Structures are given as structure tokens and as C-alpha cells.
Amino acid sequence: MAKVITRFPPSPTGFLHIGGVRTALFNYLFAAHNNGVMYLRFEDTDKERSKKEFEEDILNAIRWIGIPYETQPIMRQSEKLDVYKKHLMSLMERGVAYEAEAAENDPSKKVIRFKNPNISITFHDAIRGEVTFDTTDLGDFVIARSIDEPLYHLAVVIDDHDTGVTHVIRGEEHISNTPRQILILETLGFTRPEYAHIPLILAPDKSKLSKRHGAVSANEYRTQGFIPEAMLNYLALLGWNPGGDQELFTLDELVKLFTLDRVHKGGAVFDIHKLLWFNHEHIKRLSDEDYASRLKEFSGKDIDPRLVPLLKMRAQTLAEAATALTDEFGFLGEISYDPSLLLQGGKLNAEVSANHLQAVAELLHNVPDEGFTAEQLKDIVWPYATDQGRGAVLWPLRVALSGREKSPDPFIVAALLGKAESLARIARAIKNL
RNA sequence: GGCCCUAUCGUCUAAUGGUUAGGACAGUUCCCUCUCACGGAACAAAUCGGGGUUCGAAUCCCCGUAGGGUCACCA
Numbered sequence: 254m255a256k257v258i259t260r261f262p263p264s265p266t267g268f269l270h271i272g273g274v275r276t277a278l279f280n281y282l283f284a285a286h287n288n289g290v291m292y293l294r295f296e297d298t299d300k301e302r303s304k305k306e307f308e309e310d311i312l313n314a315i316r317w318i319g320i321p322y323e324t325q326p327i328m329r330q331s332e333k334l335d336v337y338k339k340h341l342m343s344l345m346e347r348g349v350a351y352e353a354e355a356a357e358n359d360p361s362k363k364v365i366r367f368k369n370p371n372i373s374i375t376f377h378d379a380i381r382g383e384v385t386f387d388t389t390d391l392g393d394f395v396i397a398r399s400i401d402e403p404l405y406h407l408a409v410v411i412d413d414h415d416t417g418v419t420h421v422i423r424g425e426e427h428i429s430n431t432p433r434q435i436l437i438l439e440t441l442g443f444t445r446p447e448y449a450h451i452p453l454i455l456a457p458d459k460s461k462l463s464k465r466h467g468a469v470s471a472n473e474y475r476t477q478g479f480i481p482e483a484m485l486n487y488l489a490l491l492g493w494n495p496g497g498d499q500e501l502f503t504l505d506e507l508v509k510l511f512t513l514d515r516v517h518k519g520g521a522v523f524d525i526h527k528l529l530w531f532n533h534e535h536i537k538r539l540s541d542e543d544y545a546s547r548l549k550e551f552s553g554k555d556i557d558p559r560l561v562p563l564l565k566m567r568a569q570t571l572a573e574a575a576t577a578l579t580d581e582f583g584f585l586g587e588i589s590y591d592p593s594l595l596l597q598g599g600k601l602n603a604e605v606s607a608n609h610l611q612a613v614a615e616l617l618h619n620v621p622d623e624g625f626t627a628e629q630l631k632d633i634v635w636p637y638a639t640d641q642g643r644g645a646v647l648w649p650l651r652v653a654l655s656g657r658e659k660s661p662d663p664f665i666v667a668a669l670l671g672k673a674e675s676l677a678r679i680a681r682a683i684k685n686l
Numbered sequence: 687g688g689c690c691c692u693a694u695c696g697u698c699u700a701a702u703g704g705u706u707a708g709g710a711c712a713g714u715u716c717c718c719u720c721u722c723a724c725g726g727a728a729c730a731a732a733u734c735g736g737g738g739u740u741c742g743a744a745u746c747c748c749c750g751u752a753g754g755g756u757c758a759c760c761a
Contacts, residue, residue, distance in 0.1 A: 264761045299760055355759070364759050381691070390689065390757080398759050405761050429690060429756045452692080452754095459753060487698090494699055498709045517699090519692050520754065527698060527711045567723050581722065597720085638720080647720035659722035 257289025258419050261315075261322060262409065264296040265307035268470040269314040271523065272424060272454045272462060275488040279451055280422045281320045282489070282511035292416055293322040295329045298408050303331075314471035318481045319504065326416060330408050337403035340411055340441060341365060341396075349440050350396060365397040367437060374432040379420075379449040379513040386432040394433055410434050414443040422449040422513075425520070426461075449513050452492045453520040462523055474528075478551060478572030480539075483532035491521040501534055533569040541565075548574055557585060559669055563661060581660050585669060588656030588678070592685040595649045606649040607686040609641060613650055614679045617672065625675075627668040634664065653682030 259280040263273055277291070284291045293315070297303035315322065330337075344350035345365070352363045369392060375385040396407040403411075413421065428450045435445060456466035468474060474484060486502050494517075495510040502510070536544065541561045548556050548564065552575035556564075560582055567581070568574035596603060616633050638646040651663035654675060660666060667675040 262761090266761070296761060302760070362759085384690075386690070395759055402759085404759070409761090424755095425691070426755055427761090430761090450691085455754080457697085461755080490698065492698090496700065498700075500698090500710060517692095521699090522697055524697050524711070530711055563723090566725095577723095642720095644720045649720090651720065655721095657721085661722080662720080 255417075255419060257284050257287040258292065258417050259284040259289065259422055260292045260294065260413065260416065260418050262294050262296045262412070263311050264299065264302075265304055265311060266299060266302040267307060268472065269311040270462075270469040271471060271474070271488070272469075273311075274314070274318060274320075274471050274484070275454060275491060276422070276424055276451065277315060277320050277322070278485060278488055279493070279511075279516070280420075281322065282507055283420060283422060283449075283513060285321070285508040286511045289419070291320075291322050292418075293324050294412060294416075296405065296408065297329050297331045298403055298405060300331075300402075310470075310472060314475075317475055318471060318484055320485075330403075330412065333412075334401060334403070336415070337397070337408055337411060338400055341400055341403065341407070344396075344440070347440075351393075353393070362399070364395045365400065366393040367396045367433075369393050369436065372436075374435050376431055376435055376445065376448055378428075379447055380516045381428075381450060381518060384428065384431070386429070388432050388436060391433055396437065406430065406434055406437060410438045410441065410443065413446060414438065414441070418446050420449060421446045422451060425450045425453050449516065452517050454491055455520040455522045457522055457524075459520070459522065466523075467525075476572075478570030478575070479528065479532050480535055480547065480571070482535040482538075483528065486535065487528045487531045491523065492517045501531075501538075529569045536565055536569070536571075539565070547571060551575060552578065554578060560585075563665070581657065584655040584657060584660060584666055590652065590656040592682075594656075594658060595652050595682055595686060597644075597648050601645060601649065603686045605645065607683050609646045610649055610653060610679050610683050610686075612637065612641075613646065614676060614683075617667070617676060617679075620672065622672050625668060625672045627662075627664040630664040630667055631662075649682065650679070653679050 261273075261277040261280050263269060277293075281291045283289075295303075295308055295311075297308075341350065344367075345352070349368050350365055351368060353366045355362045355364050369388055371389040373385060373387050375383055378384050394406070395404060397403045412418075431448055431450075438445065454462050456462045458466075462469055468477065471484075482503070485504055485507070486500075489502065489507050489511075490500065493511070493515055495515060539547070541558065544565055545556045545558060545561050548571055551571040554575070556578075560578075563582070564574045564577060568577055593599060595601075596606060613634055616637065617630070620629060620633060634646075634650075647663055651660060651666065652658075654663055654666045654670060670678070
């Protein structure tokens with residue numbers, strides 16, 4: 254069997270969105286599963302709408318997300334206009350394409366139309382089986398604006414042939430484009446690739462996912478603190494499933510398992526909650542070092558390594574972790590708080606609380622520096638707190654140490670602060686009462 | 687509207703003729719707990735409708751219905 258070649262051909266007329274990422278992913282997965290390659294090329298025949306910045310955005314997004322691709326031998330359609338021209342001329346010489354009066358806007362300009370044989374086309378779709386269209390209703394469709402300006406249907410067919418594409422895996426919206434591409438390709442004498450039209454990613458209202466439904470650009474997810482592992486995992490499972498109950502996969506595992514026959518036919522609604530869950534699961538699986546460096550890159554802040562396990566457990570996204578750094582975990586720096594917070598807004602008694610703090614301070618005082626760990630501290634303070642009422646003891650203690658309404662438990666905070674600082678903060682709290 | 691595609695819990699899905707229709711996310715309740723998280727447990731929740739085929743249908747066929755895609759000198 255010939256080497257499997259797939260392709261991901263975005264047009265640089267907008268940012269790479271989530272649906273495009275999944276199309277690229279399926280193309281890669283299928284190719285890699287079969288020891289093939291996926292080519293990326295830009296379909297920039299629309300000169301007005303194609304922008305260099307979009308090319309960069311797309312490349313950045315695809316690199317960030319980590320889908321491997323190759324850009325050879327064709328990077329841009331605009332770089333091989335002469336090839337399309339040659340085919341266009343031969344098509345016209347053969348009389349299967351012709352120059353026609355332009356109906357729209359500029360009547361002085363002529364377009365090139367394909368002479369439709371008006372036949373019925375049946376093609377095989379790896380996901381849907383046999384699909385039949387009557388091409389009569391297509392009419393003599395336009396394949397080029399002029400001899401030097403080919404249009405999409407002509408260009409794809411030629412590129413796919415020139416790069417030896419064996420499998421065209423693309424969104425369902427292209428299913429009705431397929432017959433006219435087959436018409437062109439067969440008059441050009443090319444062989445048909447295998448087609449696979451994958452289901453659309455839908456918005457909660459079941460319509461095609463678009464900007465008005467919130468974030469759709471892949472890079473937006475990056476800035477929201479999602480990690481590539483989670484994006485890939487989640488997207489792979491939208492419209493495909495290997496069977497069974499396992500949900501967490503690495504890219505390599507997906508490559509091993511991916512087959513077209515398990516791709517669904519119906520569209521799948523994009524659910525941000527589930528993506529969040531995948532993100533957290535993959536974050537929890539990152540090594541502390543890896544996580545710390547990603548969070549540093551994301552937030553621009555240095556991360557205290559002792560905080561890393563806590564952050565991983567607590568935050569579903571890097572953005573959340575970055576916020577927590579100054580929020581729940583801000584106690585590592587200077588703290589200032591309203592003393593009434595020590596009494597839980599007046600629910601506790603000042604004198605009693607001060608006594609508890611004093612008692613705890615004495616307990617902590619006797620702990621040696623090297624034993625000042627969260628576990629140790631809990632062992633020492635817990636019996637006292639349980640005896641005296643945990644809320645009455647632990648709340649003022651935690652606030653005294655963290656200065657915050659919400660934070661990790663007081664033992665963790667104290668251990669992080671160290672003995673001297675913890676004692677100092679407790680003393681200050683007692684004075685404030 | 688024409689053409690095409692599709693149809694299992696709210697959502698992603700498993701079950702490829704035989705299961706009390708399974709799992710996950712979200713939801714609710716409970717436990718853990720000084721707070722916030724984390725974690726644990728439980729509950730609730732589906733085969734679009736109607737006809738066939740078959741001993742037996744979520745699964746195969748037909749008809750409805752509903753949803754979606756597409757009908758460019760965009761891709």
C-alpha cells in the first residue's frame with residue numbers, strides 16, 4: 254500500500270479556530286497511525302482576504318498545541334500560480350473549461366467556468382459510506398477568476414494530486430464540495446483520494462461553532478491557561494472514541510488507537526466544562542518542574558517550588574494558578590487585613606481568640622525549626638483545637654498567619670512561613686485583638 | 687426551498703442483534719473540613735416517533751419528525 258499522506262490546508266483568512274485544530278489533529282492521527290505524514294499548506298488564492306499575520310497565528314497555534322506537520326513540498330498556493338495556469342490552459346484547449354462573461358460586478362472581466370458533464374457522482378466516504386450527488390444542479394461552476402487567478406476547487410485538486418495526498422480528511426461542510434472536486438480531478442486524469450468527512454463541532458445551541466459563542470480561536474485557549482495535552486485529548490474525543498471507558502490519553506496513545514471507522518457521523522457540542530476537567534487532569538499529571546516552568550512562562554512570575562503541588566491541586570488552568578499566586582497564596586509576601594477578620598466578622602470572642610492564639614504560639618514555640626512541617630504542626634495543634642473547638646482555634650490562627658478569608662489550612666501556611674515568621678504574625682494578631 | 691448529512695442521559699460517549707442500556711463532565715445530596723480548594727460516596731438523568739425484519743432491535747430496513755451542512759468570481 255502506498256504511503257499515507259494527509260493534509261491540513263487552512264486558508265490564512267482568519268485565526269485558527271478550534272474546529273481547525275481538530276481537523277488537523279485527525280489528519281495527523283490518521284497519518285501517524287499509518288506511518289504516513291501530514292502536510293500543511295496555506296490556501297491563499299484569495300488575495301484580498303489572505304494575510305501574513307493569519308499565517309503566523311495559525312502556525313503559532315499549531316506549534317503550541319504540538320501537532321506535528323510537514324510543510325514540504327507546497328507551502329503556499331500563491332507560490333505555484335504557474336502550475337494552475339498550465340492546467341487551466343490545457344483544460345480550455347480541450348474545451349472542458351471556457352471563458353465566460355462575468356455576471357456579477359465587473360462585466361468587463363471574464364471568468365473561467367468548468368463545463369459540467371451533468372452526471373451523477375458517487376464517492377466513498379470512510380465515515381459515511383457511499384454518498385451520491387447529482388452534479389446537474391451545480392451548473393458550469395467557476396474554477397478561476399482569470400487565467401492567473403485560480404479558485405479553491407481547482408487549486409485543492411491540483412495540490413492534493415501534486416503532493417500525493419491519499420486521504421482527504423476534512424470538515425463535514427465540505428461534503429457537498431466533493432462532487433465538483435471529483436469532476437475536476439477526473440477530467441485532469443488524477444486518481445481520487447479517499448475521503449472522510451468528519452462531524453462538525455457545535456455550539457451549545459447545536460449550530461456551527463462561531464465567534465458569537467465565545468472563544469473559538471486556539472490561541473485564546475492558550476491565554477486562558479489551557480495546556481496542549483488537554484486540548485488535544487479533549488478535541489480527539491469530540492467525534493471520535495476508541496471504545497471503552499478510558500478518557501485520558503497522551504498524543505502517542507491517540508496515534509496508536511486512532512482509526513477512521515470509529516469517527517462519528519453526528520456533530521458534537523463543545524463543552525467548556527469538560528475541557529476544564531481535562532485540563533486539570535493533565536495538569537495534575539505534569540511533573541512539578543514542568544508545571545513550574547509552564548506557569549512561570551504563563552504568568553511571568555517566579556514560582557516558589559513549595560507552592561507547586563498546592564497550585565496543581567487547586568487550579569484547573571494556568572490562569573487560575575496565576576491568580577491564586579497573589580490571591581490565596583499571597584500570604585508569602587506582606588499581609589495586611591482588617592482585624593475583625595480574626596473574629597470571623599464578629600462571630601468569635603476577642604479575648605477567647607487571643608487566648609487560643611497565645612496557647613498555639615506556645616505550642617509552636619516548642620517545635621524545633623527542622624520539625625516545622627505541616628504534618629508535625631497539625632499533630633501538635635490538632636488535639637488542642639479539637640478540645641477547644643476547631644473553629645474557635647483554627648480560624649483566628651489561619652487568619653493571623655495568612656491574613657485572608659480563604660487560604661490553605663493554617664498548618665500548611667505556617668510551615669511555608671517558617672517558625673519565626675509564624676510566631677511573629679501570631680503575636681501581631683494578638684496585639685490587634 | 688433544492689441537494690446532502692445526522693439522530694443513546696443536559697453534554698461527550700460505550701454497548702457493532704441478546705447488558706438491570708455502562709462510563710465521564712455538568713447538576714443535586716452527603717462525607718471529609720476552621721475557610722477556600724482537593725478528595726470520597728450516593729442520587730438523578732437517555733435509545734426522537736411509527737411501522738416492519740427477527741425467537742430477540744438502541745443496533746438492520748422503510749416512512750415520518752427534528753437538527754445540521756451546503757447551495758459564491760470564500761475556503
